[in-house]
Amino acid sequence: MATFTAFNTRLNPNLQTLIWLLGALSISYALHAINLHSWVSVSFVLFAIWRFLMEKNGWRYPPIWVRLPLTIIGGVAVLVSYGSLFGRDASMALFAVMVTLKLLETKTPRDFIVMVILGYFLTINVLLFTQAIWVFFIIQIPMLALTACLVSTSYSSRKNALSHITMKTQAGLAGRMLLQAVPIMLVLFILFPRIPGPIWGIPRDAYSGMTGLSDSMEPGSISDLSLSSKVAFRAEFKSVIPANNQLYWRGPVLWHQVGRSWLKTSERLILPQESLNIKGKDVNYSITLEPHNRNWLLMLDIPISLPPNATVKHDFQVLSNEPIRTRIRYDGQSNLQYVLGETLNEQEQTLSLQLSEDENPKTHALAKQWLTENKSPSDIVLAAIKMFREQPFIYTLAPPRLGNEPVDDFLFNTRRGFCEHYSSSFVYLMRAAGVPARIVTGYQGGELNPNGNYLIVRQSDAHAWAEVWLQGRGWVRVDPTSAVSPSRIESGIGSALSDSNLLPLFARQDYPMLKKLYLNWDAVNNGWNQWVLGYDQQKQLSLLSKIIGKKIAWEDLGLILVGVMISLMLIISYFLLRNQAVLLSPVKKSYHRFLNKLGKIGLVKLPHEGVINFGNRAAAQLPEKTKEIDEISQLYSSIQYANSNQNSSIALLKKLVKGFSVK
Amino acid sequence: MPVGKSTKLSRRHIYILPTRFGWLFGILLIALLVGSINYSLSLGFAMTFLLAGFGSVSMLHTWRNLANLHITLRRAQSVFAGEEAIFELQVNEDNHRARYALNAHFKESQINLENIDTNMPDIAVFGEAIFKLPILSQKRGWLTAPRITFSTEFPVSFFHVWAYAKLDGKCLIYPAPLNHNQAIASTDEAGNTGNQHSPHGDDDFAGHRTYQFGDSPKRVDWKASSREQGLFTKQFQGEAVSSVWLDWQATTGENIELRISQLTRWVIDAEANKQQYGLRLPHLILNPANGDTHYQQCLTALALM
Numbered sequence: 025m026a027t028f029t030a031f032n033t034r035l036n037p038n039l040q041t042l043i044w045l046l047g048a049l050s051i052s053y054a055l056h057a058i059n060l061h062s063w064v065s066v067s068f069v070l071f072a073i074w075r076f077l078m079e080k081n082g083w084r085y086p087p088i089w090v091r092l093p094l095t096i097i098g099g100v101a102v103l104v105s106y107g108s109l110f111g112r113d114a115s116m117a118l119f120a121v122m123v124t125l126k127l128l129e130t131k132t133p134r135d136f137i138v139m140v141i142l143g144y145f146l147t148i149n150v151l152l153f154t155q156a157i158w159v160f161f162i163i164q165i166p167m168l169a170l171t172a173c174l175v176s177t178s179y180s181s182r183k184n185a186l187s188h189i190t191m192k193t194q195a196g197l198a199g200r201m202l203l204q205a206v207p208i209m210l211v212l213f214i215l216f217p218r219i220p221g222p223i224w225g226i227p228r229d230a231y232s233g234m235t236g237l238s239d240s241m242e243p244g245s246i247s248d249l250s251l252s253s254k255v256a257f258r259a260e261f262k263s264v265i266p267a268n269n270q271l272y273w274r275g276p277v278l279w280h281q282v283g284r285s286w287l288k289t290s291e292r293l294i295l296p297q298e299s300l301n302i303k304g305k306d307v308n309y310s311i312t313l314e315p316h317n318r319n320w321l322l323m324l325d326i327p328i329s330l331p332p333n334a335t336v337k338h339d340f341q342v343l344s345n346e347p348i349r350t351r352i353r354y355d356g357q358s359n360l361q362y363v364l365g366e367t368l369n370e371q372e373q374t375l376s377l378q379l380s381e382d383e384n385p386k387t388h389a390l391a392k393q394w395l396t397e398n399k400s401p402s403d404i405v406l407a408a409i410k411m412f413r414e415q416p417f418i419y420t421l422a423p424p425r426l427g428n429e430p431v432d433d434f435l436f437n438t439r440r441g442f443c444e445h446y447s448s449s450f451v452y453l454m455r456a457a458g459v460p461a462r463i464v465t466g467y468q469g470g471e472l473n474p475n476g477n478y479l480i481v482r483q484s485d486a487h488a489w490a491e492v493w494l495q496g497r498g499w500v501r502v503d504p505t506s507a508v509s510p511s512r513i514e515s516g517i518g519s520a521l522s523d524s525n526l527l528p529l530f531a532r533q534d535y536p537m538l539k540k541l542y543l544n545w546d547a548v549n550n551g552w553n554q555w556v557l558g559y560d561q562q563k564q565l566s567l568l569s570k571i572i573g574k575k576i577a578w579e580d581l582g583l584i585l586v587g588v589m590i591s592l593m594l595i596i597s598y599f600l601l602r603n604q605a606v607l608l609s610p611v612k613k614s615y616h617r618f619l620n621k622l623g624k625i626g627l628v629k630l631p632h633e634g635v636i637n638f639g640n641r642a643a644a645q646l647p648e649k650t651k652e653i654d655e656i657s658q659l660y661s662s663i664q665y666a667n668s669n670q671n672s673s674i675a676l677l678k679k680l681v682k683g684f685s686v687k
Numbered sequence: 688m689p690v691g692k693s694t695k696l697s698r699r700h701i702y703i704l705p706t707r708f709g710w711l712f713g714i715l716l717i718a719l720l721v722g723s724i725n726y727s728l729s730l731g732f733a734m735t736f737l738l739a740g741f742g743s744v745s746m747l748h749t750w751r752n753l754a755n756l757h758i759t760l761r762r763a764q765s766v767f768a769g770e771e772a773i774f775e776l777q778v779n780e781d782n783h784r785a786r787y788a789l790n791a792h793f794k795e796s797q798i799n800l801e802n803i804d805t806n807m808p809d810i811a812v813f814g815e816a817i818f819k820l821p822i823l824s825q826k827r828g829w830l831t832a833p834r835i836t837f838s839t840e841f842p843v844s845f846f847h848v849w850a851y852a853k854l855d856g857k858c859l860i861y862p863a864p865l866n867h868n869q870a871i872a873s874t875d876e877a878g879n880t881g882n883q884h885s886p887h888g889d890d891d892f893a894g895h896r897t898y899q900f901g902d903s904p905k906r907v908d909w910k911a912s913s914r915e916q917g918l919f920t921k922q923f924q925g926e927a928v929s930s931v932w933l934d935w936q937a938t939t940g941e942n943i944e945l946r947i948s949q950l951t952r953w954v955i956d957a958e959a960n961k962q963q964y965g966l967r968l969p970h971l972i973l974n975p976a977n978g979d980t981h982y983q984q985c986l987t988a989l990a991l992m
Contacts, residue, residue: 141715148734197748201744205739207740208740208743212736218732556729556733
């Protein structure tokens with residue numbers, strides 16, 4: 025029995041509580057360090073150490089004339105490094121900095137609870153930047169620690185604390201509460217009506233982290249992209265997957281040459297839709313496209329039907345009506361054998377022969393030479409390909425810088441380049457020789473994941489190729505890179521580059537074990553993307569319709585949600601609030617059964633009464649049962665207190681209690 | 688509200704409301720939900736719902752931290768009016784759940800809650816704890832234990848759970864003694880006023896008298912008692928003479944309470960001086976004696992006058 029005097033005063037939360045808080049926040053700030061400027065997390069570490077030492081050594085809390093300047097400095101630092109206090113990244117950084125500074129004035133239970141609530145917010149906001157599986161599981165650690173901090177604060181330290189709950193107990197209680205919340209989370213996750221966002225405007229920088237093809241190309245832009253192992257999209261084929269050298273995923277088509285850059289046609293320019301004759305069999309597939317904050321939808325060359333909410337440009341580039349800001353899935357239909365744009369009108373001809381003037385004289389001279397040799401356009405194409413194949417061109421991710429006449433410098437001097445160098449110099453050469461040509465960017469190839477039978481197309485598969493217009497054949501795809509490095513097109517970038525150590529790890533050919541592991545992991549990721557991250561209103565309704573067996577509407581969802589939640593809360597309440605505890609040992613259970621039997625005739629064991637004393641009292645009331653009562657009481661007390669914890673005596677106790685009865 | 692000497696805090700007596708932190712947590716949930724919708728953040732939804740579930744579960748945990756406790760009010764020690772009376776409250780846990788950070792206090796305890804603790808014991812599984820509940824006594828006589836408020840905010844401080852219990856419990860409050868030290872006005876057997884004087888020494892054995900209830904066991908002459916029938920108490924020279932009567936008539940004034948307070952002061956002083964003293968009240972006469980029992984009899988008589 026513990027006695028408590030009434031004169032202990034409630035103190036501020038102790039070191040334990042602080043450790044929970046600082047530990048939780050450390051993990052959150054570490055995760056934020058990936059996305060925010062690193063000084064934000066570094067300053068947290070410094071202030072956390074200060075706050076910890078303050079508590080440990082009983083230092084004074086810094087007064088307002090220390091805290092106020094620090095707050096102003098923090099705000100200015102965010103302003104300087106982000107250029108603004110608004111926008112997703114800047115406001116997150118500002119919030120993180122203010123939470124850090126609040127550590128210096130966190131002393132009372134009230135402060136700690138407010139900090140825990142701010143900590144929850146900070147931690148969950150990590151998901152705004154990345155929703156990877158591992159991040160989701162890691163943030164559960166700070167969530168648990170914050171909850172334990174809450175328990176610790178609520179317990180509140182006392183001056184003459186006669187009892188003390190350990191950090192283990194606090195963590196256990198916090199963990200149990202969070203686990204008990206999981207069923208509620210699952211039900212709400214599945215059933216809570218998903219309103220398609222956004223409700224209001226999203227800060228412009230919210231999608232800054234997304235990578236992908238841009239709408240222009242200059243030397244280096246695609247080779248930069250190739251250094252990223254990020255997945256661009258995944259494609260599942262309904263039938264046989266076409267050969268690797270057929271896998272040209274069509275993206276932005278570039279017409280305008282300005283100096284080193286290639287740009288797409290202006291939006292205002294209205295050109296007739298190019299004609300299309302298809303010859304081969306249709307290929308059907310569906311694509312899960314990672315968000316890239318642009319409008320293009322990648323489709324296999326050449327698309328013959330459109331996904332919903334999409335349009336096709338005159339040059340057969342498929343665009344969605346809205347920028348792709350969440351992962352989307354769409355069905356595609358393409359045909360690999362086709363004739364595109366059999367006729368070329370005057371405007372198109374002008375566009376596809378446009379070159380900025382007075383540049384690259386050597387290239388122009390070479391083109392002139394071919395023209396004077398009276399070559400036909402298709403011969404000119406072959407001559408260029410032959411040049412790439414036979415002269416010492418090298419396919420490399422790390423080409424040297426090009427001079428003021430980039431095409432001349434590349435074709436006649438450095439001769440080292442990546443796909444954008446080959447395609448752009450090829451198109452330049454063609455136009456100089458009077459052959460209409462344009463650049464097509466997109467992705468080439470993809471890696472088969474046998475675990476899910478789908479293709480993974482990464483940013484490192486980004487590619488640029490050319491299309492030339494030939495009389496009678498329309499726009500013909502020519503890939504000058506394949507002339508230089510046939511294996512790039514036949515089997516992917518990993519096998520094509522001799523200096524493969526520049527490539528992302530998973531695009532390389534060495535380490536087959538690692539690659540296998542990666543493919544397994546990617547299959548898990550794909551499932552996660554499809555079912556967890558991609559769970560939206562449409563998926564929700566179709567899933568529920570499938571479960572219930574008939575089509576349900578958005579309004580029914582509310583009813584189902586309320587019904588299921590009420591039943592779930594009743595079940596949880598029953599398990600949490602029921603009077604009799606479940607976790608009795610078998611010995612105690614038997615004894616309780618014995619007590620219940622005696623209780624029925626009004627013999628109740630008093631709280632302070634010993635087992636033997638109660639046995640004697642009961643025996644006095646029930647003389648005819650004296651022997652059994654004594655036996656049970658003796659046995660129980662010997663098991664409980666004399667530590668004779670043998671299975672045989674437990675079994676005997678059970679048997680005796682079972683046989684015991686009172687009228 | 689349960690009445691009786693002991694009771695159980697059953698579900699009908701328990702109230703629950705969110706604390707200001709609970710409301711703040713609610714605001715957090717709304718902010719997270721709106722953010723998740725706005726950014727179409729699937730895992731944001733998941734975490735929002737996890738916290739929502741945690742909030743509901745914590746409500747049940749807070750509730751069950753208080754529910755089904757068995758409470759018994761014990762008798763309180765008598766104190767003088769104006770002092771703090773302390774009721775002992777025995778709280779038993781018979782629900783196989785440890786209870787933490789419980790708080791109990793009298794609703795109208797007149798004690799500034801900022802200064803005392805909030806007494807926050809824990810109770811182990813099937814264990815018991817004693818709460819000491821202070822209450823400031825106002826006037827002499829029986830003090831009935833007022834309504835007790837039990838409360839807890841453990842384990843997350845988002846909810847305040849409380850219950851009231853009005854238990855039968857009384858504490859006898861003795862009259863407040865007068866402060867100024869007026870000499871004891873003693874009367875003789877007949878009731879005539881006179882000052883006490885003790886011309887002889889205290890230590891000389893003067894003979895026996897029969898044992899009276901309240902005599903100190905140290906003064907019982909066990910040898911003499913064993914020789915003869917009954918118990919005898921040793922009497923010493925001076926003691927017999929110093930025996931005084933504290934008489935209602937000896938106090939003056941219109942104010943009855945003041946007169947009672949004066950008598951109380953005399954009783955305390957006489958007991959402190961180890962004198963034999965008797966108390967003569969209008970309705971009751973207590974013969975001279977001393978010792979704890981006699982002392983309490985006198986004070987009780989004064990308290991209930």
